Amino acid sequence: MxxxxxxxxxxxxxxxxxxxxxxxxxxxxxxxxxxxxxxxxxxxxxxxxxxxxxxxxxxxxxxxxxxxxxxxxxxxxxxxxxxxxxxxxxxxxxxxxxxxxxxxxxxxxxxxxxxxxxxxxxxxxxxxxxxxxxxxxxxxxxxxxxxxxxxxxxxxxxxxxxxxxxxxxxxxxxxxxxxxxxxxxxxxxxxxxxxxxxxxxxxxxxxxxxxxxxxxxxxxxxxxxxxxxxxxxxxxxxxxxxxxxxxxxxxxxxxxxxxxxxxxxxCILPTSLAWQGTAFTSTGRVKLMRASTRDDDRPLDAACACSTCKLYTRAYLHHLFRCGEPLGPRLVSLHNLHHYHALMAEARAAIAAGRFATYARDKLEAIDRYEHSDRRIGATA
Ligand SMILES: [Zn+2]
Structure with a gap:
């Protein structure tokens, strides 16, 4: 049909x-x-x-x-x-x-x-x-x-x-x-x-x-x-x-x-990575099993409007993952899916406004920059 x-x-x-x-x-x-x-x-x-x-x-x-x-x-x-x-x-x-x-x-x-x-x-x-x-x-x-x-x-x-x-x-x-x-x-x-x-x-x-x-x-x-x-x-x-x-x-x-x-x-990535403690954020991926998030009182992503980012700190999420509490992967799944859906909503708005090519180029450059800086941090963490 x-x-x-x-x-x-x-x-x-x-x-x-x-x-x-x-x-x-x-x-x-x-x-x-x-x-x-x-x-x-x-x-x-x-x-x-x-x-x-x-x-x-x-x-x-x-x-x-x-x-x-x-x-x-x-x-x-x-x-x-x-x-x-x-x-x-x-x-x-x-x-x-x-x-x-x-x-x-x-x-x-x-x-x-x-x-x-x-x-x-x-x-x-x-x-x-x-x-x-x-x-x-x-x-x-x-x-x-x-x-x-x-x-x-x-x-x-x-x-x-x-x-x-x-x-x-x-x-x-x-x-x-x-x-x-x-x-x-x-x-x-x-x-x-x-x-x-x-x-x-x-x-x-x-x-x-x-x-x-x-x-x-x-x-x-x-x-x-x-x-x-x-x-x-x-x-x-x-x-x-x-x-x-x-x-x-x-x-x-x-x-x-x-x-x-x-x-x-x-794609299974936003949910499967959430269960491994990895979050997609506007400033690159955050790995919640890393010791660097243990005392991090910031939200997962300050630019995100999801309930996880409004209510919880990285330190709390790190704690949940360290303890194997199922709330940890649930909260990160909610955030990751929100991140993906928000990206699509932005993309739809940019296409409707006739400026998607510019939007995508800026976004890709930003992601590339953060993923590279993340790799540098990752090498020393
Ligand atoms: Zn969020």
Whole structure:
């Protein structure tokens, strides 16, 4: 099902665009960062807290949810929104990346991926049809096709074979839908080979997908390769449908991709790093396990409006991490997600005002400066 997608502003100095995607669970303002809630939970945070930090879309994962709790439960309760208490838009990944990354005990054939469950050791088959059936049971607003992801260092023949199978699986995914009010996005593959990326875009955009994702990046490629491919890939996708860069990344990655015309992002970094005690701030990353934060009575980020920064000091957060108190990672997760969503809100405002290219350049320079000074401090801490 095609959701209305409107581009409301184009940045005169770059390919950046401001838009909105209307889903049955509300409007997604783009560019958007999607919080990762792999197992129907953004670890440690409640839906009310997600709304509070500005989350617009939550992402669930088909592979994990298929193994536990399984499709029957979602059918019984009427879908993931009701199950987890999140009433905003949701997207489910297809499981393609998990098949790629959990390489033990799995065999991929034309039919699909046969793998052993980590929950009960039984064998499962994740095919394009099984992924769509599971995603329809989960009931997220946006579904993704099952794709074949390969390491970015694979040779061209291997990358081409994976891309061609991804295309065949994409058509099987389209055919497997039963008419639920959900959108289906295709995933472009082709690794770091421009010719393959062009082929992948030409094939997929010939079919009625509701949006297009750029897959197969952040899997062993360099930052320069990722930026080059993102720029060329975004340009190959139709202007009237959302473009989604999967699994990428840091604030600079997001700014570069917005410059290229990408609308949607997801990444585990803000939440996974929070659980390791690392915060993204307007003056670089802060590592709360370091002794240097033990007597630091400043907020995590004086420029941040989140509840963590309003109420707590770095010293308190350091103490929570040292003691293994779960409040520590929760508070830093809230801050990190707020930081990412605030960055996207700033980006949207800058695009609407026609000054995104300048905004992004200044922001990238500032981040670069702080990350370098952080490395110098890190060497002596
Ligand atoms: Zn904060």
């Amino acid at each position: 095609r959701f209305p997608f409107h581009v409301s502003a184009l940045d005169p100095g770059s390919r950046a665009r401001r838009g909105a995607l209307d889903t049955p669970h509300g409007r997604i303002e783009t560019p958007v960062f999607m919080a990762v809630g792999t197992r129907a939970s953004v670890t440690g945070l409640t839906p009310a807290e997600l709304h509070e930090v500005g989350a617009e879309v939550v992402l669930g994962n088909t592979y994990h949810l298929m193994l536990r709790p399984g499709p029957d439960l979602f059918r019984r309760v009427g879908g993931i929104h009701r199950f987890m208490g999140w009433n905003g838009p949701m997207l489910t990944d297809s499981g393609g990346y998990q098949i790629f990354s959990l390489s033990a005990d799995r065999v991929i054939s034309e039919r699909g991926a046969r793998f052993r469950s980590y929950t009960n050791q039984q064998f499962h088959m994740l095919s394009p049809e099984a992924s769509i059936a599971m995603q329809e049971a989960i009931g997220a607003d946006i579904m993704m096709v099952l794709d074949v992801c390969v390491d970015a260092r694979s040779d061209e023949a291997t990358t081409r074979a994976a891309m061609q199978r991804t295309h065949r699986w994409a058509l099987r995914s389209l055919a497997a839908r039963t008419g639920t009010p959900q959108a289906l996005f295709a995933i472009m593959q082709g690794g770091i080979f421009p010719g393959l990326r062009r082929e992948s875009a030409a094939f997929l955009t010939d079919h009625p997908f509701d949006g297009f994702a750029i897959g197969g990046l952040a899997v062993g490629d360099t930052r320069a390769e990722r930026e080059d491919i993102t720029h060329m890939a975004a340009d190959l996708l139709p202007a009237d449908r959302p473009r989604y860069l999967m699994g990428v990344g840091t604030p600079p990655d997001l700014l570069h991709a917005i410059l290229a015309g990408v609308d949607m992002f997801d």
